[in-house]
Amino acid sequence: MILNDDQLDRYARHIILKQVGGAGQKKLLGARVLVIGAGGLGSPLILYLAAAGVGTIGVIDDDIVDLSNLQRQIIHTTDQVGQLKTDSAKEMIKRINPDVNIIRFTERFSKGNAEDIVRDYDILADGCDNFDTRFLVNDVCLKLKIPFVSAALSQFDGQISTFKGYLTGAPCYRCFIPQHPGNVGNCAEAGILGAVAGVLGSLQAVEILKELLDLGDSLAGRLLLYDGLSAVTRTIKLPKDPECPICKEITLVQKNNLGAKK
Amino acid sequence: MINITLNGDSHKIQKGQSLFDLLQDLKLDPGKVAVERNLEIVPKSTYQDIEIDDGDRLEIVHFIGGGKTI
Numbered sequence: 001m002i003l004n005d006d007q008l009d010r011y012a013r014h015i016i017l018k019q020v021g022g023a024g025q026k027k028l029l030g031a032r033v034l035v036i037g038a039g040g041l042g043s044p045l046i047l048y049l050a051a052a053g054v055g056t057i058g059v060i061d062d063d064i065v066d067l068s069n070l071q072r073q074i075i076h077t078t079d080q081v082g083q084l085k086t087d088s089a090k091e092m093i094k095r096i097n098p099d100v101n102i103i104r105f106t107e108r109f110s111k112g113n114a115e116d117i118v119r120d121y122d123i124l125a126d127g128c129d130n131f132d133t134r135f136l137v138n139d140v141c142l143k144l145k146i147p148f149v150s151a152a153l154s155q156f157d158g159q160i161s162t163f164k165g166y167l168t169g170a171p172c173y174r175c176f177i178p179q180h181p182g183n184v185g186n187c188a189e190a191g192i193l194g195a196v197a198g199v200l201g202s203l204q205a206v207e208i209l210k211e212l213l214d215l216g217d218s219l220a221g222r223l224l225l226y227d228g229l230s231a232v233t234r235t236i237k238l239p240k241d242p243e244c245p246i247c248k249e250i251t252l253v254q255k256n257n258l259g260a261k262k
Numbered sequence: 263m264i265n266i267t268l269n270g271d272s273h274k275i276q277k278g279q280s281l282f283d284l285l286q287d288l289k290l291d292p293g294k295v296a297v298e299r300n301l302e303i304v305p306k307s308t309y310q311d312i313e314i315d316d317g318d319r320l321e322i323v324h325f326i327g328g329g330k331t332i
Contacts (some may be wrong), residue, residue, distance in 0.1 A: 243307035
């Protein structure tokens with residue numbers, strides 16, 4: 001692939017970064033990222049991935065744009081209320097960057113379709129609104145050995161981490177949240193300061209781009225906590241749970257294989 | 263008694279308490295929170311075995327990520 005003149009202009013601020021360069025930009029143009037949910041997190045995330053020139057962006061969402069979404073879901077606009085979020089997101093992506101190939105999945109992410117969808121992607125970004133889907137993302141990504149960057153929001157704060165539970169020593173999502181915590185409140189019930197979604201969705205975009213470009217320190221094995229009210233960000237260690245029912249066996253097999261090689 | 267810092271505030275607790283005991287005392291459901299001990303999330307399967315040390319810095323991290331029940 002050769003970058004054309006428009007691309008050299010469009011991505012000039014990336015290309016000038018010695019850690020990205022022309023080679024990194026080509027990598028992004030060849031990359032495939034799947035985004036679960038075109039909502040509060042997915043909106044800024046998809047916008048930045050598209051602007052960055054991520055070549056293929058898959059978007060899963062079966063929802064319709066509602067007026068009450070627009071306070072934080074900035075990929076959708078007032079004239080798109082009532083449209084499918086996947087259609088609305090596609091329209092905006094095309095306006096931002098025609099280089100991007102967008103693949104729409106206007107369906108629930110479920111056991112029935114998860115593996116078939118996920119296997120075509122390099123990395124997932126989980127910005128969904130429920131734990132069942134998060135657990136399913138974790139299961140499928142573990143099985144297919146695909147990393148995912150997961151973010152979550154609450155009123156004024158957020159959490160984000162990268163999960164590569166298929167690696168020895170790296171936690172999976174269930175090492176952090178082993179079981180469905182029950183009702184812990186959602187945006188509709190508890191409310192959310194819209195811009196907080198922007199902070200976490202943008203952090204998610206940064207982490208996805210870092211993984212694609214193999215830049216800096218991965219958030220795998222660490223959890224970043226953002227507290228908007230106190231304006232404090234902390235990053236703490238997130239170890240693998242040695243008794244995690246989901247990823248324990250996968251890494252045990254790996255350890256045994258490594259042992260056999262020695 | 264030992265001194266710990268819990269969510270940024272100093273507390274005195276009985277020596278020999280496990281993380282599980284502490285959550286019970288605080289009436290926190292271990293299914294809804296993680297415990298951060300000295301800048302590290304404690305694996306849930308070890309709550310009963312981990313004895314809180316003098317000077318430990320603990321933070322309760324509430325699980326977020328959607329409110330829908332199964």
